[in-house]
Amino acid sequence: MEILKQNQLKITPQRLAVMKYLDENRTHPTADRIYTDLKEKNPSLSKTTVYNSLDTLQNHNIIQSITISPSELRYDFKKSMHHHFLCKRCGDIIDIELECPNIKKTIDQGHKVEEVHGYFKGICKKCMEKQEK
Amino acid sequence: MEILKQNQLKITPQRLAVMKYLDENRTHPTADRIYTDLKEKNPSLSKTTVYNSLDTLQNHNIIQSITISPSELRYDFKKSMHHHFLCKRCGDIIDIELECPNIKKTIDQGHKVEEVHGYFKGICKKCMEKQEK
DNA sequence: TTGTCTGCAAACGTTTTGCACGACC
DNA sequence: GGTCGTGCAAAACGTTTGCAGACAA
Numbered sequence: 001m002e003i004l005k006q007n008q009l010k011i012t013p014q015r016l017a018v019m020k021y022l023d024e025n026r027t028h029p030t031a032d033r034i035y036t037d038l039k040e041k042n043p044s045l046s047k048t049t050v051y052n053s054l055d056t057l058q059n060h061n062i063i064q065s066i067t068i069s070p071s072e073l074r075y076d077f078k079k080s081m082h083h084h085f086l087c088k089r090c091g092d093i094i095d096i097e098l099e100c101p102n103i104k105k106t107i108d109q110g111h112k113v114e115e116v117h118g119y120f121k122g123i124c125k126k127c128m129e130k131q132e133k
Numbered sequence: 134m135e136i137l138k139q140n141q142l143k144i145t146p147q148r149l150a151v152m153k154y155l156d157e158n159r160t161h162p163t164a165d166r167i168y169t170d171l172k173e174k175n176p177s178l179s180k181t182t183v184y185n186s187l188d189t190l191q192n193h194n195i196i197q198s199i200t201i202s203p204s205e206l207r208y209d210f211k212k213s214m215h216h217h218f219l220c221k222r223c224g225d226i227i228d229i230e231l232e233c234p235n236i237k238k239t240i241d242q243g244h245k246v247e248e249v250h251g252y253f254k255g256i257c258k259k260c261m262e263k264q265e266k
Numbered sequence: 267t268t269g270t271c272t273g274c275a276a277a278c279g280t281t282t283t284g285c286a287c288g289a290c291c
Numbered sequence: 292g293g294t295c296g297t298g299c300a301a302a303a304c305g306t307t308t309g310c311a312g313a314c315a316a
Contacts (some may be wrong), residue, residue, distance in 0.1 A: 010315055012271065032305075046273040051306070056271095067200040067252070071281085072305060085244055094244070100233035100251075110258030111218055111227070118233075119200070119250040125243030143290080145296065165280075179298040184281065186296095204306085205280060 007060060014045060018053040019062070028066055028074040028084070028093040068093060068119040083118030089127040096120060140193060147178060151186040152195070161199055161207040161217070161226040201226060201252040216251030222260040229253060 005011045017038050022029070029037075035050045054075055057063045066074040068086045074093065076084075083096040098118060107113050123131075142148070150171050154162070162170075168183045187208055190196045199207040201219045207226065209217075216229040231251060240246050256264075 010270065012315075014272075030305085044273080048274075048307085049272055052271075052273095065203065067203050068250075070198060070200050070206060073203060085246075087244075088247070096242075098233070098235050098238060100231070100235060102231050102233060103253075105231060109229075110261060111220075111253070112256040112261055113218075113253050114221070114255035115253065117201075117250075117252040117254075119252065120236075120244070120246050120248065121250075122247035123245040128243060128245055143295070145289090147297075163280090177298075181282090181299075182297055189296095 007062075009056065009060065013042070014049050015053045015056070017042065017045075018050060019057065022063060022075060022077055026077075026095075028076050030072045030074055032072075034075070066093070066119075067117070068121070081116070083120065085120040085122070085124065087124035087127055088121055089123050092124055092126075094124060140195075142189065142193065146175070147182050148186045148189070150175065150178075151183060152190065155196060155208060155210055159210075159228075161209050163205045163207055165205075167208070199226070199252075200250070201254070214249065216253065218253040218255070218257065220257035220260055221254055222256050225257055225259075227257060 005015070009015065018034060021034050021038060025037075031047070031050055031054055034054075035045065035047045038050070039045050054063065054065070058065060058075075061078060063075055064078045066076055066084060068074065068084050081099075083098050085094040085096050086092075087094070096118065100116075100118070103113070103116060151167060154167050154171060158170075164180070164183055164187060167187075168178065168180045171183070172178050187196065187198075191198060191208075194211060196208055197211045199209055199217060201207065201217050214232075216231050218227040218229050219225075220227070229251065233249075233251070236246070236249060
């Protein structure tokens with residue numbers, strides 16, 4: 001954990017807490033969710049600091065923000081390329097492993113592609129099974 | 134144009150104006166851009182009405198909202214499946230025609246996929262060429 | 267010590283809401 | 292006349308900013 005920090009960033013308890021939270025909660029939480037949950041154990045934590053930490057981590061390519069939800073940003077560790085599925089019923093966001101061999105066509109058009117986000121929306125497996133009952 | 138309206142919606146000048154605007158401006162505008170531009174010819178137009186119209190059209194699957202920009206929604210006609218490229222330099226959003234044969238794998242996992250959004254970000258062709266000079 | 271990080275309060279921009287009025291079947 | 296749409300103002304919400312004091316290196 002702290003090893004990641006050796007990448008030029010100061011090690012503060014708040015940053016560590018944010019990273020730990022994202023590591024243990026692979027639920028693509030909002031900044032507010034992170035803030036609310038971390039605030040319990042560290043009441044002096046401020047929302048600004050959460051936003052600052054998320055910004056910094058994002059700028060160093062450690063985490064990424066997800067715009068799958070229309071009203072708020074969600075955050076996620078930047079693991080190997082993966083995509084996301086948003087369940088319109090329960091609101092869960094599920095990781096999707098998927099390779100698209102045609103993406104290079106976009107590059108062939110002359111654009112320099114730096115990020116690829118695949119967002120799927122619908123009803124997740126769990127909700128589908130619940131519905132069948 | 135009005136033909137589209139026969140799909141259960143009342144025909145109002147405001148809705149027609151929003152649709153006409155989206156038809157003639159394939160730039161994936163924000164609600165505010167639509168409002169500002171339409172306001173010129175119809176000063177009594179209200180922003181609420183623009184939002185209402187966009188909502189209604191979206192609910193009837195005539196248009197779609199794009200969450201490629203982190204801070205605001207953008208709107209687009211719901212043509213045949215296509216994706217979007219956001220240039221980080223000039224801010225333009227470009228349509229990308231692209232089929233991903235592997236999407237069905239997501240469906241195979243038991244999720245009911247209703248929407249697929251492919252968002253690419255980077256530097257567009259135009260900006261790349263400008264840079265080379 | 268020095269520059270960076272934190273935390274508070276206030277500001278900001280987009281979108282939503284409540285409500286009265288008006289238009290249309 | 293009743294439903295639906297418009298437009299105004301105000302509120303809500305997520306996020307950003309300015310700044311003073313605190314902290315890591």
